[in-house]
Amino acid sequence: MPSARPVPSALRPVVAAAAALVALALVAAGALVSSLATPAGALSPAVVLTSDFESGLDGWQARGAASVSTTATGARGAGSLLVQDRVDPWDGALIPVTEIFEPGTTYTIGLWLRLPDGAGTADLRVSVQRDLDGQPSYETLTTVEGVSSQWRQVTATYTPGLFDTASLYVESVSSPADVMVDDVLVSGVRYTPDLSLTPVSDAVSVPFGIAVEPQDLLGGRGDLLAHHAEQITPGNQMKPDAIQPTEGTFTFAAADGLVDWAIEHDMRVYGHTLLWHQQTPDWFFQRDGAALTTSAADQALLRERLRTHIEAVADHYRETYGEYGTPGNPIFAFDVVNEVIDESQPDGLRRSEWYRVLGPSYIADAFRYARAAFGPEVLLFINDYNTEYPDKRAPYLRLVTDLLAQGVPVDGVGHQLHVEVGRSIPMVEDTIEAFEALDVTQAVTELDVSAYRDSGESWTQPPADRLLEQGYYYRDMLAMLERHASSFESITIWGLEDSRTWLRSGAAPLLFDGALQAKPAYWGIVDPSRIGATPTPTPSVTATPGVTPTVTPTPSVTPTPSVTPTVTATPSVTPTPADPRACRVAYTTNDWNTGFTAGVRVTNTGTSALSGWTLTFSLDGGQRVTQGWSASWTQSGARVTATNAAWNGSLAPGGSVDIGFNGSHTGSNPRPTSFALGGVPCAVG
Template sequence: MRAWTRLAPVVAAGLAAALLVPLMDAQADEAGPVTVVTSTFEDGTTGGWVPRGAEVLSHSTTVAHGGTGSLAIAGRTRTWEGPVLDVLGTFDKGVRYTISVWVRLATGSDSARLSVERRTGGTASYDQVVGNTALTAGAWVNLTGTYTLATDVEYLTVYVETASGFGDLHLDDVTISYVPDTPIQTDIPSVKDVVAEFPVGAAITPAALLGEHGKLLAKHFDSITPGNALKWDATEPAEGTFRFADADAMVTFAKAHGQAVRGHTLVWHNQTPAWVFLDANGNAMTATPENKALLLARLEAHIRGVAGHYGADIPVWDVVNEVIDESQSDGYRRSRWYEITGLDYIRTAFRVTREVLPNAKLFINDYNTNVPAKRDKLHALVALLKSEGVPVDGVGHQMHVNIDWPSTAETEAMITTFVPLGVEQQITEMDVSIYTGNGESFPAPPADRLLKVAYKYRDLFALYRRYATEITSVTVWGLADDDTWLDTFPVTRKDAPLLFDTRLQAKDAYWGVVDPSKIGTTTPAPTPTGGATAGACAVTYRVTGQWQGGFQGDVKITNTSAAALSSWTLGWNFTAGQQLSQLWGGTGSQSGTTVTVRNASWNGTLAPGASTGAGFLASWTGTNPAPSAFTLNGTACTSA
């Protein structure tokens, strides 16, 4: 897949003054988050945080995010030096924690990241919770991410480090919390039972095997794809040193629940350790015959080590991943693999895997294969390889798509293009983003976008089922919306691309696969905080999410007159200084207290009794009362 970076473990050194709080009030989830760590640095101590190296930590009143105190970190001489908090004994396995810290520099600028170190059997692993985030001395920056401990550890810490400089830091207002799991729904059909034409799988992290996540995985899916646990950096971080614990746990789970396992991936240009591309003297490889031979030998040893370890337990492999670059005249990605070996790394990978696993299905996998230029370059490569006798059994289409792209016709053309080659086809990494561009961001997924996700799943699964003689497996890239790579790629924002929501409950997207007639039945009914009716119109207004200084809302308009509307304009007044900042489902503007919303091109026609709506983001200070009156095309809708 494309740069799928997982969130992970947490903190280092002593919870002495970190507070353990039984329950924190919150609006976000029904159960309410439980806070397990709070560090405000208001008591004159370092709150249990300790240095990671030779730097000095002290209580400071120079600057503070909240209150008067913060943690000062001075004397750093290496980028990895920074404040560390020990959470061993605080974190429970299988619980998904949200970690939030506020950071700023004392001087200058840099980037900071929030990471974790965990150790098992004396072996350290480093996991990134929040990636590099711009940092200055002029403002506090919030680093927030999530982590689930999936394995037994003897050491577990959370820490902050910088990307390049050694500047002094300040840390403040740290919170770590979790929301108790909601039991999964056991009274709904299992996806794997409804979709009988081919196996339906999910790509997972080790945490998905535990608790309610594990129950959801077992109930609905025929197969499992280890999202990261079989990649080169996870399985052979140092030459000849193999690690299989995470992937072994997934294979064991799959066996216990009658599920298949897809292997992903043996060769990729990403997540490959640097040592792989160093020559015999430890220097970066150049394209020489000696380096080509060395690199292909390392590739062969890696495949024999990994594929040989699993044998028949993993009967399907993405042997090579993302080797096409349609911008190149020959269509081949200029990876280090290609620069040093040409196409021989692909030939070697398939040949060796076939020798190790003579009965396995071997796939070449890529993204954007519904784009004609890329599709055709991949087709040409597969045709070439098969003509040479290279054992390519199938083509994997990742299908990372969004609510507006691609069309069903484009996807059908993708499938039919490869039929003449006589290869199997699988959908290997499907998800449907609510976003259509990098400039969009919603604090919570709007209801209309969630419906569009459902319709996209409906249409694409219907297509896959029509081509069941060609499509032999469909895998979604994630179990539920609480753990999706799209929350951080291509930009950081909350996405909702999967069949189940952040509480593991079935979404409209689930019904789009299982029973499209029920799309719309899982969207919560509006809870009005303000409303109005009249002879010609009915309006429901609700706040769907609120945070300090901002909120998200929506309005539902119903034409209660006997005449159809060909366009509409909705108006109301914000009476407490609220300011509209973004709107979808129409075009919005605000003048003083007056908000005006006009229909979009696609929802202007409103038949008698029909409804439509718009969603918006706005700011607030002090109070946030609902509007008491609305007008539709100049007609008053008096307060109900």
């Protein structure tokens, strides 16, 4: 689930703000305010905080075990803030912003960072702590890698949610090295959307939804949300770690706030999610601090915990808002089981802790518990990502087919559709058509379209032509979905506006920009004639040959949420007639945090057909392949080998095959520079 955030640690629950905070390009701090263009519908930016440390601490304090003082070494003046005596990474320097920040206002935060001479390097963070009703939230604004004894200028944007108290602070990722801070400048602006625009919900023939966090209900964001959506999906507030962080202790306040808002605005609520391998507290899988075994007693304990959790959620919303299906209760659907497919496993099921202890039976159990708890008025969904890929589609289809054959109450199938410009829309349609043969409804649950094609691209704002291309892509995707409207319960976009996407900075995957203004992506859905002067269809990409699914009695499970691999139109290649074994490789990636998803298109540009193939290349940046599809993947050191699957080994002259993998990196993800097919070097591009 791309909305995933790191699980809080025992000492300090650091919540990565990937879905809420976007790091901006470096700018000169002194020109920060004057360089901010005021967008339509926005007030002029106002400076709310400055600290130059020329005559004291300027209100800054020590955080944790640290101590703070001023020094005579400044970024541009004669003084700066020195943070010393740090023991843990979260020890640092803070300034209270309770009386400075306002919920729903967007702030641009600029400052300078360095380490003292001789201190080496460290990765530093600029963060915010918000406390509401006694519960702290920790949000990382930006991470600055490799800070040394040279001053670094940094800016980030931040939109706070509700709080009783709040503080802005500097910390580090791991090293407790001394830190120097200077020339802090914070300005704020409150954006106002154009509510004269046609609501997106009016342009989509099925219910249209947006996934949201509490910050999205505030100010202009709340107005924008209410204007365009018919339903909402809580991004994180209904996940197991949010609802039941410790056994028997249920915390519904954040989720209830979203439900209350939906009721006030006459919206439906799509619940997300009851069971997931991520964002589930460790205690679910432990007894007295030790990992559960596969003993009958431990299996019974885990099943009881699952049933109790589902019943508690269902009972709470029934008791609070009335019986499901009545006007007072807006919850109409719930993701019961999320991301349980892993196409690399023989049975197609993810090897999670749920699977380790219970085997595949937990999937059917979860649906049966949910039907008993919620009753017939709530649609029960299974949800997954990458379902458009044939090798993921096959076990997903097989699992749902098996569950239905067993009488398991699966009402709906969710397709996340975290894609990027160029992802094959015909491949998505093939998946939709495959599930239309089953007695289920379908939903697009988490649609967004990254403007990046691969990790080699990086920008503060996407180029205008890429935003136009994104608009055409949304146009073509929604046109395809409309052809299958009768099969869909709803279509949901994963996020309201670009500054709060879970993807990396510059991906700009949503319909509205950070200033709450409509993008070409919006017009792609509402009025494609307004995208640009010369609309052109999204390039069609030939889908990888499908796997013929076979029904097996074992349910399936899926890979870890990851950004869906980039698929782009195959470049035109003129084969060399003299070389019967020529080849070309197109390699694209989508990165997030320390993970990435790679798409690899292999084209046979030679004159002879291949009856089997092996592709080799090197990942020279320390990356590791964690999971692959459409091929058999192995890695030895930096060398990666992909061998054809049983169904895609035949590659005619001019033919292409799409394969891919999930991987991990340590902050840098350089692209492979050379590929070989059967030992023959391939052209790249």
